[in-house]
Amino acid sequence: MVQKILRERFCHHYATGKLFGIEHQYRHLLELLKRTAVHGESNSALIIGPRGSGKTALLNHVLKELTEMKQVRETLLEVHLNGK
Structure with missing residues (x-):
């Protein structure tokens, strides 16, 4: 819970729905x-x-944008695997 609050205040990518500081990646x-x-x-x-660094958020943002592209949406097969 504390990590989530700090992440929202310092990274802003959870609070605003945008990624912060990893635009190149x-x-x-x-x-x-x-x-x-x-x-x-x-x-x-x-x-x-590291845990909580935004790996899943990065991938989810990229996949969201990809599915909005017509040429990608027609060929994309998205499969989610969870090793937990």
């Missing part, structure tokens, strides 16, 4: 996954970082 992941979906490139991405 966002653009890179978006382009990588877009090329994979549209052009069939065989790409993999490993997103690493």
Whole structure:
């Protein structure tokens, strides 16, 4: 609970629904996954970082934008796996 409150106050990406401070990583992941979906490139991405650093938020924002693109939406197959 304390982590969530601090994250909202300092990172702003949970409170505003926007990502803060990781714009480069966002653009890179978006382009990588877009090329994979549209052009069939065989790409993999490993997103690493400490717990609570925004890995899931980053991926969810990228997937949301991808599903809003017509050319991607037609070819994208989204599968969520949870190792918990």
